[in-house]
Amino acid sequence: MPNATITLRNTATGQTLVTQTTDAGSYTYPNVPVGDYILTIECAGFAPATQELKVALNQESSANVTIQVGGVVGQVEVTAANEALVQIESSQLGRSFGTRQVQDLPIFGDQKQLALLSPNVVQQAAGTAGEGGTVGGVRSRYNNFNVDGIDNNDPSITGEQIPLIQDAIQEFTLLTNNFNAEFGTAGGGQFNTITRSGTNDFHGSGFLYVQNQHLNAASTAEERQLRAPTPTLRELPRYRDARYGATLGGPVMRNKLFFFGAVQHAHN
Structure with missing residues (x-):
């Protein structure tokens, strides 16, 4: 029309x-x-x-x-159902994760762990340079990281320059092949993250993630040592990893200007 x-x-x-x-x-x-x-x-x-x-x-x-x-x-x-979109307008290959998946999946505060749930992505070998895993057989040092459309690469470690707070992420997408021309800076995976923003309603959250030797199960080797006739290990080695923080967002001027902030502290 x-x-x-x-x-x-x-x-x-x-x-x-x-x-x-x-x-x-x-x-x-x-x-x-x-x-x-x-x-x-x-x-x-x-x-x-x-x-x-x-x-x-x-x-x-x-x-x-x-x-x-x-x-x-x-x-x-x-009313359109929230079904997975079949892209016929673009040849890009990849996978997206929304706010719910980022917050609920056990990624230990690192959205790059979501990449391992995508096809043709494997964990990189220990001691190799880069972050995010091996995407499509390309070394992890060639991965590219963007946040809200801004370059977030640290050449010294060939990884992310600024780590992101898990509860501040709105959506994460990993492009694995056939990228558009805008992603011409690297040949590996394209890690694109969008952060959350404020809305017309005030909203906030608090979070606490804890791991220690009392909550985590013993490894196979530790279990064998604990149950041996002559135990070589009396108790699990002391281990503590805690992350806690909060988020807050809302309107400054309804329908026009908004704010959102997140803070996190890690102790290990």
């Missing part, structure tokens, strides 16, 4: 983007932040139509909506 008004509203922040369709009835929103949106289509002589839309990291989202002829009193609502 040509010359239709398209409004895209972020359900968390209330921020809106408005554009119009071309003569061919197509429309494009470039550089949209990740999140959940409501798409509204309005055109003179037709009933307004709305559709739920999810924008994910490193993926192109599309919405083709059919509107009905009618007066302005009518409205068509289309």
